[in-house]
Amino acid sequence: MKTVPVGVSARHIHVSPEHIEILFGKGYELTNFKDLSQPGQFAAQETVTIVGPKGKFEKVRILGPARPSTQIEVSRTDSFALGIKPPVRESGYIEDTPGLRVIGPVGEVELERGVIVAARHIHFHTSDAEKWGIQDKQKLRVKLHGERPLILEDVIARVSDQYALDMHIDTDEGNAAGVNTGDLAELLE
Amino acid sequence: MKTVPVGVSARHIHVSPEHIEILFGKGYELTNFKDLSQPGQFAAQETVTIVGPKGKFEKVRILGPARPSTQIEVSRTDSFALGIKPPVRESGYIEDTPGLRVIGPVGEVELERGVIVAARHIHFHTSDAEKWGIQDKQKLRVKLHGERPLILEDVIARVSDQYALDMHIDTDEGNAAGVNTGDLAELLE
Numbered sequence: 001m002k003t004v005p006v007g008v009s010a011r012h013i014h015v016s017p018e019h020i021e022i023l024f025g026k027g028y029e030l031t032n033f034k035d036l037s038q039p040g041q042f043a044a045q046e047t048v049t050i051v052g053p054k055g056k057f058e059k060v061r062i063l064g065p066a067r068p069s070t071q072i073e074v075s076r077t078d079s080f081a082l083g084i085k086p087p088v089r090e091s092g093y094i095e096d097t098p099g100l101r102v103i104g105p106v107g108e109v110e111l112e113r114g115v116i117v118a119a120r121h122i123h124f125h126t127s128d129a130e131k132w133g134i135q136d137k138q139k140l141r142v143k144l145h146g147e148r149p150l151i152l153e154d155v156i157a158r159v160s161d162q163y164a165l166d167m168h169i170d171t172d173e174g175n176a177a178g179v180n181t182g183d184l185a186e187l188l189e
Numbered sequence: 190m191k192t193v194p195v196g197v198s199a200r201h202i203h204v205s206p207e208h209i210e211i212l213f214g215k216g217y218e219l220t221n222f223k224d225l226s227q228p229g230q231f232a233a234q235e236t237v238t239i240v241g242p243k244g245k246f247e248k249v250r251i252l253g254p255a256r257p258s259t260q261i262e263v264s265r266t267d268s269f270a271l272g273i274k275p276p277v278r279e280s281g282y283i284e285d286t287p288g289l290r291v292i293g294p295v296g297e298v299e300l301e302r303g304v305i306v307a308a309r310h311i312h313f314h315t316s317d318a319e320k321w322g323i324q325d326k327q328k329l330r331v332k333l334h335g336e337r338p339l340i341l342e343d344v345i346a347r348v349s350d351q352y353a354l355d356m357h358i359d360t361d362e363g364n365a366a367g368v369n370t371g372d373l374a375e376l377l378e
Contacts, residue, residue, distance in 0.1 A: 076364035077266055088336050088367070120337065147277050148309070148362075151340040173337075175265035176365035178277070 002132055002187035004122055004142070004167045007037055008174035011060055011074045013048060013102070014067040023048060023104025030064040037166040038123060040065065050074075051101040054083025070111060072100060073118045075172040089116040090156065118170060121156040122187075123163035132187070134159065141188040142167065147178030151188065191321055191376035193311055193331070193356045196226055197363035200263045202237060202249055202291070203256045212237060212293025219253040226355040227312060229254065239263075240290040243272025259300060261289060262307045264361040278305040279345065307359055310345040311376075312352035321376070323348065331356065332375040336367030340377065 020028055024046065031045035044062040050072060057078065071094055079086055084098040099111035122142070124134055134140070136159040142152045152173065167185055174180065209217055213235065220234035233251040239261060246267065260283055268275055273287040288300035311331070313323055323329070325348040331341045341362065356374055363369065 075266075076367060077264075077360060080364075149342040150365075151342070153338040153340070171266060172361055172364040175269075175361040176339075178265060 003184040004165060004187055005037070006144070006174070006179050006181060006183045006185050007166050007168050008179065008181045009073065009118065009168055009170050011050075011057060011072070011078050011171075012043075012063050013050070013060055013073070014063055014069075014071045015048075016068060016070045017066045019070045019102070019109050020066055022107040022109050023102065025106045028106075030062060030066065032064065036063065037164050039162060039164060046104075049103040050082070051103065052082030052084050055081040057082070069094060070102070070109070070114050072102075072111070072115045073170070074115060075170045076117055077172050079115075079117065084115060086115040086117050088119050090119050090121070091116075118168065119156055120152060120154075120167070120169045120173060121158050122167040123165065124157060124159045125163050125165055126159055126161040128165045129157070129159040136160075143186040143188055144173075144177035144179050144183075145186065146183070148176065150177050192373040193354060193376055194226070195333070195363070195368050195370060195372045195374050196355050196357050197368065197370045198262065198307065198357055198359050200239075200246060200249055200261070200267050200360075201232075201252050202239070202262075203252055203258075203260045204237075205257060205259045206255045208259045208291070208298050209255055211296040211298050212291065214295045217295075219251060219255065221253065225252065226353050228351060228353060235293075238292040239271070240292065241271030241273050244270040246271070258283060259291070259298070259303050261291075261300070261304045262359070263304060264359045265306055266361050268304075268306065273304060275304040275306050277308050279308050279310070280305070307357065308345055309341060309343075309356070309358045309362060310347050311356040312354065313346060313348045314352050314354055315348055315350040317354045318346070318348040325349075330377040332377055333362075333366035333368050333372075334375065335372070337365065339366050 032042040033045040034043045044064045047059040102109045138157040140155040221231040222234040223232045233253045236248040238247045286302045291298045327346040329344040
């Protein structure tokens with residue numbers, strides 16, 4: 001059985017250097033709170049409030065390091081509570097997506113775009129992908145062995161020698177199956 | 190293709206006659222707000238607030254008619270927000286489940302038990318089940334053709350001549366797939 005560790009992502013935000021300065025003050029640098037599974041990525045100490053037309057969430061974790069464009073990843077459940085309808089997208093593809101208001105301790109930003117529901121995907125190190133015969137961008141089927149077992153289709157393979165083996169799903173997907181970060185999923189043929 | 194209409198259930202509560210009187214007053218009768226897919230079942234006009242150790246939800250819809258035991262059905266996502274850990278159960282099986290505080294306009298009830306995450310299931314009229322060769326309690330596999338397609342395993346068949354064909358899933362499952370009430374799911378062989 002080919003198994004892949006699961007990482008369940010709660011709502012979070014990647015912030016551009018410009019927006020970090022607006023939200024937290026000039027020259028501000030994010031603080032590493034905890035390393036994430038992908039090399040160089042970290043959960044920051046800092047959080048923000050995100051505000052939509054219908055609702056808001058406080059203490060939304062920033063993931064670092066800073067990125068060229070600010071991007072907010074929410075679950076479909078979150079999007080209903082916020083009152084917006086973001087598309088399911090791969091990270092980085094934020095054309096024609098809705099925005100939100102982002103409030104930090106020093107200032108706030110009205111995003112014109114940047115909110116997505118992250119498309120589920122698996123990060124493969126090149127060596128894992130070669131061993132299992134998997135190509136970058138390939139769509140995979142993955143079984144989650146939780147309290148309510150289910151099979152995810154169209155799971156996108158992302159292959160790089162900068163990646164560590166890990167499947168990223170959101171809280172809707174994790175809770176629908178009853179799996180948690182660190183559980184093992186089964187890659188189907 | 191064997192298709193089944195989907196009903197996505199948001200958090201809701203079934204209330205006993207005794208608890209209706211405590212919450213709404215002596216002799217109170219529920220008001221039918223909207224008929225549901227199953228004959229005789231309805232969404233009531235009335236709502237309550239449910240309160241857990243960590244959070245609460247207001248305007249939780251009562252489904253009628255009254256039942257012998259009060260039962261609250263929440264999603265796994267809801268259960269984290271409330272701060273309780275209800276098991277995945279078929280409706281009616283509330284032994285060893287957590288409770289919640291329920292607040293109505295007149296009074297309130299501290300439930301000792303009754304909170305579950307409803308196990309997904311399909312109601313089949315006897316004639317549908319005979320046509321497709323499905324037995325009561327059989328476990329089925331069902332494909333959801335939403336924005337994020339997935340296959341649900343262990344979907345419980347419930348067969349009765351009192352039922353209308355309908356699959357019941359919760360908001361975590363609906364949102365993980367991106368399906369809504371009225372969409373069609375595919376019953377797999």
